[in-house]
Amino acid sequence: MTKKERAMALFTQGYNCAQSVVLAFADELDADEATLARLSSSFGGGLGRMREVCGAVSGMAIVLGLLEGYDDPADNAAKAAHYERIQAAAKKFEAENGSIVCRELLGLHRKHDAPSPSARSADFYQKRPCRELVGMAAEILETQLKQSS
Secondary structure (H helix, E strand, O other), rough: HHHHHHHHHHHHHOOOOOHHHHHHHHHHOOOOOHHHHHHHHOOOOOOOOOOOOOOHHHHHHHHHHHHHOOOOOOOOOOHHHHHHHHHHHHHHHHHHHHOOEHHHHHOOOOOOOOOOOEEEEHHHHHHHHHHHHHHHHHHHHHHHHHHHO
């Protein structure tokens, strides 16, 4: 199963967009799946359903941070290199989708949403592009990681 297929399957199981992307890379990360799910749980719905940066994009950033992030706050070269990787992934996602903002991707006009998640019904999956977006994010990330290794 590809990372794209895995991310899409995870979303269909009920994980949010960020969790779906992060957990698709669990086999490459130095943490157990429960920890990864909790770590990325806040980023669904564009950060706690506030409809800001898409959770799939946040998931890419989490994975990149865990795999290639910096840990020395004084290392400006490492910071710049890492931010460049984050921007490249986000720009690729934006180029393919027109935005990295959840509400824009979903065609919503309100900035914040109720904290309760929408029920995952057949209608939900037909109306929302999220399943495809997490798959695309995982594919972008997988390609970028292969290019950097």
